[in-house]
Structure formats: C-alpha cells, structure tokens
C-alpha cells in the first residue's frame with residue numbers, strides 16, 4: 201500500500217497560511233474600528249471570511265479534516281488498488297461558507313437584486329458540494345474515476361454559471377452605480393474570476409489526475425486562498441467609498 205501525503209514542506213505551508221490569515225484578520229479589525237458603524241457591512245463579511253479560513257487552516261495544520269482517498273495507480277506501482285492520496289476535505293467546508301460570503305460582497309457591490317444574489321450563491325454552493333464529492337470518490341469502485349471527472353465537469357458548469365451571471369447581470373447592475381463603485385466591481389470581478397479559475401486546474405492536476413504531489417497541491421491552494429481572500433478583502437475595504445445609499449446598494 202502506498203500513501204501520498206505532505207512532507208514537512210506542505211505541513212509548514214499550512215501553518216504559514218494560517219499565520220497570514222490571522223494577521224489579515226487583525227488588520228481588518230483595525231480597519232473596522234476606524235470606519236463609521238453604518239459603513240461596516242463589507243468589514244463584517246470580510247472578518248467572517250478570514251476567521252473561517254483561519255480556523256480551517258488551523259484544523260488542517262493540526263491534522264483534522266483529512267482523509268486518504270483510494271486513487272488509480274496507472275500501473276506504476278503494481279496493483280491499482282493500493283494507492284491512497286491524502287485529501288484535505290476541510291478546505292471544502294471552508295469554501296462552502298467563504299465563497300458565498302465573497303460572492304455576497306461582489307453582488308452587493310454591483311447592486312444585484314436579492315433574487316439574483318441568491319441564485320449566484322446557491323449555484324456556488326452546488327459547485328463546492330459537487331467538487332467535494334468528486335474529490336472523495338473511491339477509484340476502486342467500478343467507474344470511480346469516470347464518476348470523479350463527472351462531478352468535476354458538473355462543478356465546473358456551476359462555476360461558469362456563477363460567472364456568467366456576474367459578467368452579465370452584475371456588470372449591468374454595476375453600470376448604474378457611480379464611477380468609483382463601477383470601476384471597483386469591474387476590477388474585483390475580473391480579478392476574482394481569474395483567481396477562482398485556477399482552482400479547478402489545481403484540482404485536475406492534484407486530486408483529479410495525480411500529476412502533482414500533495415505538497416504542491418497544498419502550496420498552490422494556499423497561495424490561491426490568500427489572494428482570493430486577503431487580496432480581495434483589502435482591495436474591497438481600501439478602495440470602496442461609501443458615497444451611495446439605496447435599497448440594495450451598500
């Protein structure tokens with residue numbers, strides 16, 4: 201039996217990312233104190249995102265939220281029944297809450313209706329759950345590998361629907377906002393889309409095809425999580441001006 205898992209490199213990376221989220225959270229708390237109470241919505245959402253990420257990385261670094269998933273051996277080490285890859289499923293629990301919160305910020309910034317915002321968030325939840333199922337499929341099971349890629353494909357379809365809505369309805373709604381808000385939404389949505397698009401690539405190379413090791417996967421997801429959460433949060437909190445009022449405009 202062969203087990204693919206992190207070395208001390210990947211393990212240390214988990215602690216480093218945990219530390220980055222902790223510092224980023226402290227920074228957001230300072231920014232929150234400096235901001236008028238009625239303008240703190242994005243601060244609250246961001247603090248929640250960073251807190252969840254911090255807890256999730258602490259858990260993974262402490263050895264929680266991890267399973268060994270049987271994957272195909274592709275004939276390298278003899279029988280295909282004896283290769284197990286370490287799977288950090290705790291990150292999907294993180295994404296289940298943090299990706300909807302990040303999208304809530306984006307949708308509010310654009311001024312999308314509550315109905316459209318809900319559609320975006322539910323589709324995103326489907327994306328994460330399908331990805332989790334795909335990552336846990338047992339390759340020893342008949343057509344297990346095909347099932348894994350099936351989940352991957354449907355999850356990617358959900359991902360494309362989310363961004364399809366944001367780049368049509370979202371940009372349209374944002375076009376009615378003031379110049380600063382419109383520009384910030386355009387910047388954040390394009391930037392976020394590009395960062396998020398790298399997640400399925402890491403999944404395909406790591407959990408999917410086993411082309412990269414668990415250390416590489418942990419580091420890649422760690423870098424992406426920091427950009428998608430810390431980078432996003434600070435761009436949003438530092439650039440956004442609260443110079444508008446209205447029913448859904450925050």
Ligand code: RET
Nearest residue numbers: 331355356359396399400403425428429
């Ligand atoms: C999965 C499974 C395969 C298909 C797709 C995926 C997309 C994941 C994304 C995750 C984003 C996470 C963020 C986390 C922290 O802020 C689930 C890997 C499309 C887009 C932004």
